[in-house]
Amino acid sequence: MFHLSRRTLLKSAAVAGAYGAGVAVLPRLSQALAAPSPAEIEAHVIEAVLDGKTSTRNVMSYGLAGAPSSDPSPPVLRMQRGKPFAARLTNRLDEPTTIHWHGLRIPNAQDGVPFVTQPYVYTGDTFDYAFTPPDAGTYWYHPHCNTLTQMGRGLTGMLVVEDDRDPVFDGEVALNLRDFRLGSDSQFIAQFKPRDAAKTGTFGTVRTANWQPEPVYDVPAGGLVRLRILASDVTRIYNLRLDGADAMIIAIDGHPVPVRVALDMAVVSPGQRLDLALRVPDSEGAMVSLEDIRPSTPKVVAQFRAVGASLKRNLGDLGPLSENAGVEADLANATPIPLLLSATAENAAKDSICGTLGYSFWAINKVPYPGDTADPTAPIAELKLGQSYILNVENVTPHAHPIHLHGMNFKAISSSKQAVQQQVSDTYLVLPDEKVQLALVADNPGDWVFHCHIIEHQKTGMTGYFRVT
Known part of the structure; x- marks a missing residue:
């Protein structure tokens, strides 16, 4: 975690x-983005000064149509907890892309994963996203297509869900x-x-x-x-x-x-x-x-x-932040799910229109899957809606892996290496040789990706998904 x-x-x-009362340092865009009309988000290629010296070509960024800014970095998107949000993605890149809303518990069709939840968005095409964020807090948005190149070149933006009770x-x-x-x-x-x-x-x-x-x-x-x-x-x-x-x-x-x-x-x-x-x-x-x-x-x-x-x-x-939904798992009756994080024999990865690194180095339960091919492997496990589970994650590698679950939250309940907080989360940093138990309630139907967020590890096999029905 x-x-x-x-x-x-x-x-x-x-x-x-x-x-206390005060004025925010950053502009607050929540009213504009909470309006019935969708936020017009463009993925495009620009030049930008990144090192403080000279402009870098072929930078990828997001921009809000009709909201010109001297800041080339992706805007901080703001929305309100419990209020409908809509966005239209227009792809100005010369390759397919999508948007994944990292950390948000939203309908599966809005999750932004090609071949799993939506088609990829071709150059010049648009895709409409619409959901109501149930939790307040700090989240982010990024592509789930050719992720190493697109994220590496700039397509990573912050997302803030506000709550007036904060x-x-x-x-x-x-x-x-x-x-x-x-x-x-x-x-x-x-x-x-x-x-x-x-x-x-x-x-x-x-x-x-x-x-x-x-x-x-x-x-x-x-x-x-x-x-x-x-x-x-x-x-x-x-x-x-x-x-x-x-x-x-x-x-x-x-x-x-x-x-x-x-x-x-x-x-x-x-x-x-x-x-x-x-x-x-x-x-x-x-x-x-x-x-x-x-x-x-x-x-x-x-x-x-x-x-x-x-x-x-x-x-x-400082008063307390407004509470989000917890993870109230029935531990006495929870079903265990083994999840082995390991290296794998080097193989050529399957090619994909969403990009491949050409290698397979990593695996979950000894199955390497790059996560964005048209012929995915079977789900890691099939979960029943409303039931409780314990993810028994074991990292047998000498490297740390920040494991992220789409669409749902979990809570760490034990670790072989350290004391854990009872903290709701969507990403856990699994240390080398660590065994950790993550409690989960399968409360969101659909196919939900589970992967390492070191993108090279994700793109070379440390990816899978759970099916909740």
């Missing part, structure tokens, strides 16, 4: 009932963390190396937050700011800490934490989200750094600069 340092787990934070912060900053693989000329280089795909994955060469190296954001001095952090990278696992201020962890993967804890260091793997309440320093001009300390030398991800007179807020002022 989500890993915190021992020190962080020991730092519990008090929760008070006082609410406490009001003095500001908000959304951070989309990801790498790009660029050469010295600022142009794209090969997205992966086979020898790395068979290990931890191929890392990018330029690290960014919202497509900028080490951006700086102005935030109100002495205020409480909500940091919404997304790890949308195709490979990198982040070890995040703050230097210069205090913060509390308030939500993980979109869902409020059972107990708020002070941030010491948190591990955020591809596909995961972390919500922090940042208490900005009182002194105007004071700087706060968000750092990634993995593997050893700290790297500044983003900075926050205190501006204005101090608001003199306290972390204890």
Whole structure:
């Protein structure tokens, strides 16, 4: 699920009932996107400066039609919990694509997986998505077609489901963390190396937050700011800490934490989200750094600069987030499902119009499946609607795998390596040689993909799906 340092787990934070007023740092688009007319989303190719030096060609991004912006990165989509949302995807790429709404419990036909839930969207074609988000929190959207290239070149955007019952912060900053693989000329280089795909994955060469190296954001001095952090990278696992201020962890993967804890260091793997309440320093001009300390030398991800007179807020002022649906599994009568994560003998992968890496390195229950071919394997298991299950996940490899489940949530109940929180989630980082039990209620009918979110692992076999009927 989500890993915190021992020190962080020991730092519990008090929760008070006082609410504060404030102004969000980012523009709030919820009213526009909640309107009956669909959000017009275009997937297109652009040029953008990603390394702070020179424009990079053949970048892929999303844009909102009729909403021109000087920011080339995908927009933060905002919608309201319990209110209908509609979007029309127009594909301006020169290859097929889709949109998957990562972490949202929505109808299966809206899930955006070619050959499983929908046809791919050809160049120049459109596809209409419509659903009502049942949970508030921080989520994201990305393609599920030729994912390594499309996501690697930029098609990863943040998605926020708002709830009017949430406490009001003095500001908000959304951070989309990801790498790009660029050469010295600022142009794209090969997205992966086979020898790395068979290990931890191929890392990018330029690290960014919202497509900028080490951006700086102005935030109100002495205020409480909500940091919404997304790890949308195709490979990198982040070890995040703050230097210069205090913060509390308030939500993980979109869902409020059972107990708020002070941030010491948190591990955020591809596909995961972390919500922090940042208490900005009182002194105007004071700087706060968000750092990634993995593997050893700290790297500044983003900075926050205190501006204005101090608001003199306290972390204890912050009221609780609105609750999402839990995972109330009947553990005494739950059906166990074995899930072995392993390497496999190298084979040529099946070709697909949605792209192939040409290799098969990984498997679930010894079956490698790239996840986007017209002749999928059988489901991992067939689940009965409303029944409880325990996913017995065993990682017998020397590498970590952030495992993501579409369309439903689970809750970790035990691990062979660490204490686990009773945290609702859709992504769990399975450590090397870890055995973990994930409780699940099969509450959403359809075929739901289950895969590693290190995309090279996904595209070379560590993919499958559950069928809920």
